[in-house]
Amino acid sequence: MCLSQCIVICVLCLSYRHAATVVSGRELARQIHKEVQSDTAKLVAQGNRPHLSVILVGDDHASHTYMRNKARAASLLGMSSSTIFRPSSVSQEEMLELIDKFNRDRSISGLLVQLPLPEHFSERAICNAVAPEKDVDGFHIVNIGKLCLDQRCMVPATAAAVWEIIRRTGIETVGKNVLVVGHSKNVGMPIAMLLHSDRNHERPGGDATVVMAHRCTPLPRLKELASLADIVIAAAGVPHLITADILKEGAAVIDVGINRLQDPVTGKLRLVGDVDFEAVKEKAGFISPVPGGVGPMAVAMVMKNTVTAAKNAPTY
Amino acid sequence: MCLSQCIVICVLCLSYRHAATVVSGRELARQIHKEVQSDTAKLVAQGNRPHLSVILVGDDHASHTYMRNKARAASLLGMSSSTIFRPSSVSQEEMLELIDKFNRDRSISGLLVQLPLPEHFSERAICNAVAPEKDVDGFHIVNIGKLCLDQRCMVPATAAAVWEIIRRTGIETVGKNVLVVGHSKNVGMPIAMLLHSDRNHERPGGDATVVMAHRCTPLPRLKELASLADIVIAAAGVPHLITADILKEGAAVIDVGINRLQDPVTGKLRLVGDVDFEAVKEKAGFISPVPGGVGPMAVAMVMKNTVTAAKNAPTY
Numbered sequence: 001m002c003l004s005q006c007i008v009i010c011v012l013c014l015s016y017r018h019a020a021t022v023v024s025g026r027e028l029a030r031q032i033h034k035e036v037q038s039d040t041a042k043l044v045a046q047g048n049r050p051h052l053s054v055i056l057v058g059d060d061h062a063s064h065t066y067m068r069n070k071a072r073a074a075s076l077l078g079m080s081s082s083t084i085f086r087p088s089s090v091s092q093e094e095m096l097e098l099i100d101k102f103n104r105d106r107s108i109s110g111l112l113v114q115l116p117l118p119e120h121f122s123e124r125a126i127c128n129a130v131a132p133e134k135d136v137d138g139f140h141i142v143n144i145g146k147l148c149l150d151q152r153c154m155v156p157a158t159a160a161a162v163w164e165i166i167r168r169t170g171i172e173t174v175g176k177n178v179l180v181v182g183h184s185k186n187v188g189m190p191i192a193m194l195l196h197s198d199r200n201h202e203r204p205g206g207d208a209t210v211v212m213a214h215r216c217t218p219l220p221r222l223k224e225l226a227s228l229a230d231i232v233i234a235a236a237g238v239p240h241l242i243t244a245d246i247l248k249e250g251a252a253v254i255d256v257g258i259n260r261l262q263d264p265v266t267g268k269l270r271l272v273g274d275v276d277f278e279a280v281k282e283k284a285g286f287i288s289p290v291p292g293g294v295g296p297m298a299v300a301m302v303m304k305n306t307v308t309a310a311k312n313a314p315t316y
Numbered sequence: 317m318c319l320s321q322c323i324v325i326c327v328l329c330l331s332y333r334h335a336a337t338v339v340s341g342r343e344l345a346r347q348i349h350k351e352v353q354s355d356t357a358k359l360v361a362q363g364n365r366p367h368l369s370v371i372l373v374g375d376d377h378a379s380h381t382y383m384r385n386k387a388r389a390a391s392l393l394g395m396s397s398s399t400i401f402r403p404s405s406v407s408q409e410e411m412l413e414l415i416d417k418f419n420r421d422r423s424i425s426g427l428l429v430q431l432p433l434p435e436h437f438s439e440r441a442i443c444n445a446v447a448p449e450k451d452v453d454g455f456h457i458v459n460i461g462k463l464c465l466d467q468r469c470m471v472p473a474t475a476a477a478v479w480e481i482i483r484r485t486g487i488e489t490v491g492k493n494v495l496v497v498g499h500s501k502n503v504g505m506p507i508a509m510l511l512h513s514d515r516n517h518e519r520p521g522g523d524a525t526v527v528m529a530h531r532c533t534p535l536p537r538l539k540e541l542a543s544l545a546d547i548v549i550a551a552a553g554v555p556h557l558i559t560a561d562i563l564k565e566g567a568a569v570i571d572v573g574i575n576r577l578q579d580p581v582t583g584k585l586r587l588v589g590d591v592d593f594e595a596v597k598e599k600a601g602f603i604s605p606v607p608g609g610v611g612p613m614a615v616a617m618v619m620k621n622t623v624t625a626a627k628n629a630p631t632y
Contacts, residue, residue, distance in 0.1 A: 124465070145461030148509075149440070149501055175532045183512055185465055193464075196499055196528040207532040209541070212512040216491045216523040221544075225525070228540065
C-alpha cells in the first residue's frame with residue numbers, strides 16, 4: 001500500500017471518528033443488581049435475608065432522595081430495609097447509642113448513616129461507631145485503613161462504582177495514566193487508592209500511574225496533566241471543569257460530580273457533573289453521563305456491600 | 317537596562333549556577349534530636365522516662381544495624397530502650413503473646429517489631445497486634461486509616477522523615493507538582509498521602525498535586541512526569557533510576573532508596589539510593605544524599621514518635 005493510500009485511509013478514519021461510547025451507569029447497575037439479586041436469593045434460602053438499615057438525621061432534601069433510592073433498590077433485589085428518622089436536634093450521644101444497638105442486632109446486615117450530618121456532630125465519630133463489618137458505606141477508619149493497604153474491605157460506594165464502571169466497560173488501567181481531580185476522603189482519595197495499587201494484591205488495584213489533583217492545582221497544570229491522561233476521573237464538584245480542549249483524544253472520562261444548577265430560563269434546578277458533557281463526548285473514547293452514570297452505580301454498590309455483609313455475618 | 321544587558325546578566329547567571337543544596341539528613345536529625353531530648357528531659361522530670369522496645373526476629377544483618385541505630389539514638393536522647401531477640405523459628409502465636417504483654421506493660425512507651433519477618437509470619441497480623449498508641453512505626457491499620465484521613469496519628473517514620481526534610485529545608489509544596497516513584501505501603505503510599513492532602517486539616521498535608529508512579533509506569537511516561545515535577549521523591553529501590561536528563565532544572569530531589577551494590581573493584585558492598593547523585597546534584601535545586609539523607613531522619617522520627625507516645629500515655 002503506498003503512502004497516498006495510507007493517508008486517504010487515515011483521513012477517512014478521522015472523518016468517520018465516532019463520538020465517545022456513553023457508559024450507561026443504569027445499564028451497568030442492572031448487571032450488578034442481577035448478581036446481587038441472585039446472591040440475595042441464595043441467602044434467603046438459607047434463612048439469612050440481607051437487611052439494610054439507614055439512619056437519616058434532619059430533612060436535607062438530597063439525603064431523603066438518596067435514602068429512598070437505596071430503600072427502593074433493596075426492595076427490588078429481595079432485601080429488607082428500614083429507615084430510622086431522627087430530627088436534626090438529636091444529640092451525638094443518642095446517635096451513638098442507636099448505632100450501638102443496631103451493631104448488636106443480628107437481624108441487621110448493613111448499616112449506614114446518611115451524610116452530611118448537622119454541624120454539632122463529629123461525622124468521624126459517627127462513621128467509626130458503625131461496626132466495620134456492617135459499614136456498607138466503607139467509611140469506618142478500619143475499612144479506610146484496609147482499603148489503603150489493599151486488603152479486602154467495604155470499599156466506599158462511589159469509589160467502588162468508578163472501579164466497576166472501568167472494569168465492566170473494559171477500560172485498561174495497567175500502566176495507564178489516570179488523572180483524579182478532587183481529593184475528598186469519601187471519593188477522590190479512595191479512587192486514587194484503588195487505581196494506583198497492585199493488581200495482584202488481596203484487593204486488586206489498577207496498577208495505573210495516578211495523579212491526584214485538586215483545588216490547589218493551578219489550572220494550567222491541570223490542563224497539562226489532563227492532556228497526558230488516558231483516564232480522567234472528575235470528582236471536584238465544579239461544573240464544567242473538564243472541557244474538551246484539555247483532554248487527549250479517546251480518553252475515558254468518568255464524571256463523579258453532582259452539582260445542582262439553576263436553569264436561567266425555567267428557574268428549575270438541574271443536575272450537572274464536572275464535565276462539559278456535550279463537547280467532551282465528541283473527543284473522548286468513553287464518557288459517563290450525569291445523571292445516569294456513577295449515581296445509579298453507587299446505589300448498586302451499597303447493595304453489593306450489604307449482601308457481602310450478610311454473607312460474612314456470623315451464623316452462630 | 318537594554319536587552320543586550322539583560323542577556324549578558326542571564327548568561328552570567330546561567331554560567332554561575334550553583335550545584336544543588338545537599339540536604340544533610342544528619343544535620344536535620346540533630347535538630348530533631350535536640351527537640352526530642354528537651355521533651356524527654358521534661359517527661360523524665362515528671363517521672364515518665366520514654367522507653368522504646370524493639371523486637372528483633374532472626375539474624376538479618378540490616379535489621380540488626382537498624383536496631384542498633386535506634387537503641388543508640390534512644391540512649392543519646394535520654395530515653396531507655398530494650399531489644400528483645402527471638403530466633404527465626406519463633407511462632408506467630410509466641411510473637412502475638414509477647415506483643416500483648418508489652419502492650420499491657422505501662423513502662424513501655426513505644427514498641428516496634430523490626431521488619432521484615434520470616435516468611436511464616438503475617439506481617440500485617442503482627443503490625444495490627446501492636447497497640448496503636450505505642451505503634452511508633454505507624455504501621456497499625458488504625459494509624460494507616462488516620463493517616464489517610466488526615467488525622468493526628470503515628471506517621472510511618474520514613475514518610476515522616478521525607479515530610480520533615482521538605483518542611484525544614486523550606487521547600488514549598490502548596491500547588492506544586494510532586495512525583496513519588498514507588499508505591500510501597502510503608503513508604504511511597506504514606507508520602508503521597510502526606511503531600512497531596514489539605515494543609516488545614518488536623519494533620520496538615522502539603523496541598524501538592526501528587527503523581528504516584530511505580531514499576532508499571534512506562535519509562536517514557538516516568539520521564540515525562542519527572543520533567544514536570546518540582547519535587548521528586550524516589551522510593552522505588554532501583555539504583556540510578558532518577559537521572560539528571562529527566563529532571564526539571566532546580567527540582568528538589570529526595571532519595572529514599574536503600575540499595576546495596578557490590579563494588580566491582582573492591583568487592584565490598586556500598587549503599588546507593590535511587591538517584592544518580594553526582595549528575596543530579598548539578599541540575600537539582602536540593603538533593604538528599606544516600607547515605608546521610610533520609611536514613612538518619614527516619615531514625616530521628618522513630619524517636620519523635622516514641623516521645624509522642626510517652627506524652628500521650630495515660631498517667632493513671
